[in-house]
Amino acid sequence: MSWIRRHQRKEEPSAKRLPDLEFLALVKTGLEEIAPGVTQGAQLKGNSLISPQGWAVAVAPPHHGGGHHYDLVALPDVSLQPDVPCFMDCVVSMSADPQDAANTWVQTAGACLLELLDRRAHFADHTDPDDERGVPGWHMITSGAAGLGSDVDENRRLQRALLEANVLRQVADSFTADLESPFFNGVKVFYGGRPGAMQAEIRVNGERHEAASAAMTALGLPDPTTFTAVRFYALLLPVPAGGSEPSYPSTPLDLASASVQASAHTHGAACACGGHLDPEHPGFDLALPHLVAELSEAERRRRVKSDTGAIIIAEGVGNFLKVRLPIRLDDGRTVVYLAWVYLKAAVIDDFVQRVRDDNLVGHRFEGLLCNAIGPWGEDVLRSPVVLGGQRINEDGSVHHSEVLESSDPLLSKVLTETWPAAFVLGDRFPHSPSD
Structure with a gap:
């Protein structure tokens, strides 16, 4: 479990509580920021954000708190009728800005919702019952700890203290x-207030749990020097007898438009992208960008928020798109590297939007190469590249963008000249003796 940096406010906050659908629109935007494509096709109706994939988030009538308080109900699988399993959370904006409240939910309970459906540790951590941070008898999905105070240093200090206290393990009994719930139980852990007047609270399935809150208070978490609040959210799933996997919802999580995801298909011999590794169509599919590959496994699970196979979004690391890098050989063949490029946030957002709008053909954009390539190795790493060449395949999927040119002298030479096959491929993809 990690700590979460507080979002910067983009504009002046509203002075009043937003109508349900306006607040859910902020939630929708927040979910899309951490999981591009996840809200595609989702509709705002009544008091709910409803995804065509089968999950929903609703605003419940407030039963406690003030005017800036929002009670949210997450429904991971609305097909389970008539009693749809759900988990609840309540958020309040410490600044009176509804956007802060929406961000808080997205970063904690919302992250758990995404992880419950995705289950690849992209959005939240998974902890088994016998783990040192686990809760005996339960599989746990845990968000990072969000800091809600105005002092960044105090936020971080209390976030670290909350994580190091291993609260749910310590107070599990x-x-x-x-x-x-036989499906999943929502647990919110909150610690906040003024120096000398801090409140420790644990809510289980939406209700304050007095015994757990008292046990958390007894842990003796430190006081801040100014008003500060931190919180995280967890889902606890019962572990079946025998220790097998818990039962997860069957709802799929669509992390990008179908056309973007389809670009990560399995390539056949006739595929022009070079993904099929045979002597006539030599190619190399590089699994990860260099910056992501350098992370430890634990750090990668924490930072990678979205991985569709074609797009990787890694918090604090960058946004990456898989592309084709073709190299002409002197025997008439072309070797294709499926490599990764770094894109600025605005560039990758524009790319995804163009895919959705069917407006990608002919589009050119810029990035930085994020892999070492063949015999040139790291000499071409971080080289600026111009990308384009997209086209729509017959099945509606998007052909990988292609590296068209580079201002880096070496990479430009790699792209424009013809190279000896033995130099580029060695003996990995030789022609057959009959050729």
Whole structure:
């Protein structure tokens, strides 16, 4: 579990509580920021954000708190009728800005919703019952800790303290007997207030749990020097007898438009992208951008927020798109590297929007090469590239963008000259003796 940096405010906040659908529009935007494509086709109706994939988020009538308080209900699989499994959370904006409240939900309970459906540790952590941070008898999905105070240093200090306290493991005996859902149980952990007047609270399935809150208070978490609040959210899923995997919702999580995802298909011999590794169509599919590959496994799970196979979004690292880099050989063949390029956030957002609008053909954009390539190795790493060459395949998928040119002298030479096959391929993809 990690700590989460507080979002910067983009504009002056509203002074009043937003109508349900306006608040859910902020939630929708927040979900899209951390999981591009996840809200595609989702509609705002009544008091709900409803995805065509089968999940929904609704605003419940407020039953406690003030005018800037929002009670949200997450429904991971609305097909389970008539009693749809759900988990609840309540958020309040410390600044009176509804955007802050929406961000808080997205970063904590919302991250758990995404992870419950995706299950690849992209959005939240998974902890088994016998792990040192686990809750005995339960599989746990845990968000990072969000800091809600105005002092960044104090936020981080309390975030670290909350994580290091291993709260749910330490107080497990006080609340696990009250976890009643056979699907998943939502648990919110909150610690906040002024120096000398801090409140520790644990809510289980939307209700304050007195015994667990008292047990958390007894942990003796430190006081801040100014008003500060931190929180995280967890889903606890019962582990079946025998220790097998818990039962997850069947709802799919569409992390990008279908056309973007399809660009990560399995390539056949006739595929022009070079993904099929045979002597006539030599190619190399590079699994990860250099910057992501350098991360430890644990750090990669924490930072990678979205990985569709064609697009990787890694928090604090960058946004990456898989592209074709063709190199002409002196025997008439072309070797294709499926490599990664770094794109600025605005550039990758524009790319995804163009895919959705069917407006990608002919588009040219710029990035930085994020892989070492063949015999040139790291000499071409981080070289600026111009990309384009997209086309729509017959099945509606998007052909990989192609590296068209580079202002880097060496990479420009790699792209424009013809190279000896033995130099580029060695003995990995030789022609057959009959050729």
